[in-house]
Amino acid sequence: MSAARPDDTPPADPHAHGSDQREHWSDEHGSDQRRLVLLGSTGSIGTQAIDVIARNRDRFAVRALSASGASPRLLARQALDLDVEVVAVADPAAVTDVRDALAAEADARRRAGEDSSASKSSGPEIIAGPDASTELAALPCDAVLNGITGSVGLAPTLAALTAGNRLVLANKESLIVGGPLVKKLAATDQIIPVDSEHSALFQCLQGNRKHDVRRLVLTASGGPFRGRTREQMAGITPEQALAHPVWNMGPVITVNCANLVNKGLEVIEAHLLFDIPFDQIEVVVHPQVVVHSMVEFLDGSTLAQVGPPDIRVALSVGLGWPERVPGAAPACDWSKAATWEFEPVDEQAFPAVRLAYAVGSAGGTMPAVFNAANEECVAAFLAGRLPFNAIIDTLERIVDEHDGRSPDVLSLESVLAAERWARRRTAELLAS
Structure with a gap:
């Protein structure tokens, strides 16, 4: 996973079965475009990634989208704009709304006379459930963008890596919660970070040695x-x-x-x-x-x-690496005076x-506890049930109580168990 790979070292191709799948799928479609799966497409990361993709359709094609299901009309527009094969929603109850939105959007485009294959097709397949994004992450493709928010992104992260797909990672929680599990699966350069800070570090380290x-x-x-x-x-x-x-x-x-x-x-x-x-x-x-x-x-x-x-700059680096994507965002204007502090x-x-x-x-399960407790505290703050400063106070107490509980060998089960404990204990503290 080190980003400090010298430039003259060829990129790793770590998972032969994943590469075979990607090659077979590309042959079927007869395209040199980079094939993508986007997880969390209706969120902030997903919508900005689609903006980059939409302006570079010669470079990218999207095979599948996933979302929570809370924005069915937006998801339907995305699916038809990108002509995807599969749409996944985390909430099974949202399937009807998404199906209706797809039909309405396709009908509106037909009536408007739009000549697109998306509006003439029967529409994408819809799958649903808490494991739907994980299923999409394992599809044969060139890259999976994980733009899901929260530790629920861990399973899709592991699935993408196991399938041999390059992981464009915006879901930092999955790395923090399952760090050793993710690192064990990831090959050199298989993960490209999307956080602007880590994308910056990734770019600065290229061609340099870690030591x-x-x-x-x-x-x-x-x-x-x-x-x-x-x-x-x-x-x-x-x-x-x-x-x-x-x-x-x-x-x-x-x-x-x-x-x-x-x-x-x-x-x-x-x-x-x-x-x-x-x-x-x-x-x-x-x-x-x-x-x-x-x-x-x-x-x-x-x-x-x-x-x-x-963030579209970091997204374009992740989606296009090692090539640069033209016009991802406006560049700095160096003709104007500026001060940096x-x-x-x-x-x-x-x-x-x-x-x-x-x-x-x-280490151990401590980061998972920290992250899970924080998610619960933020939800309580946004709901008006917890003062702003009490978020950190509660986190410190949860971390102190968890001290010494981390297992010698981290597993997905131990991570999930630690998260459940943290959420339960946080709820108890908030209630009191």
Whole structure:
């Protein structure tokens, strides 16, 4: 999984059976396009990925989409626009709505005189259930984009890797929760990260050797409450926490950015992706969000990946690697004067980063507990049942209670059991 592969080393082809499947499927379709499966297509990551794909249809073709089922009309438009074979929804109760939306959208296109194969076809197959995305992740294809939010993305991540598919990973939780399980399955360069910070590190490490790295520097915008004290954040409302000054993301990730839990998760993710020790990973606040992360080397030089705060750049790198995708997003305007600021994280106001270092260093099922408890706390905060600062207070208590519970050998069963314990214990604390 190391991203520090020298340029003259050929990309690995780790799973012969997966490659055979992809070759057979491509032959059937007679196309040189890169064939994709998109998981979480109606979310923020999915919709922006489709924007990149739509402007590069000569490069990409989408075989299948998955979504929760909460946005049937959007899912239907995506499916017909991309002419996919299969649509998966996590909620079986949404199947009727999705089927009706597909029929209505196809009929509207026929009446409008649109000459597209999508509007004339019988439409995609629909599958449903909690394992539907996992089934799609194992389909023969060139790459699977995992844009699902939360630890439910772990099973699809494992399925994609087992099938030999390249994994374009936006679901950081699956790596954090099941780190050793994911690393055991992943071959060199099989995982391409989509987080802007990890995509930046991935790009900076290309052609360099891991033992020449002094440290990885992850940048953070600081979120909407940068500069505030912990006391000043006591009465923060969900509406305030969801008003990120730069990025447009889903509610869970946006809240995680507001209290820097997301940056803590990214520290653990960087450690797992690039096999760099925690004491060689640093977080700095960079409000302009132009430098997406940096790699400092032993000779004193630093490589930084710079670009606009637009996740479509990282998505295009993941979907197109090792080729660049033209026009994924506007470039920086270097003719204009600009100032870049960097400052340390205020750990008194934002203790989540420090806590994440401790959780990641503990390893085992501790990251799974941390992530599951956080998901429960964020849901309670958004529902008005938990104060903003109490999210971190609750996480610290859950982590302290779990100390020493991690098994010697991590398994999917032990990870899921730890998650269940964390969710149950968090619910007990919230109720009290």
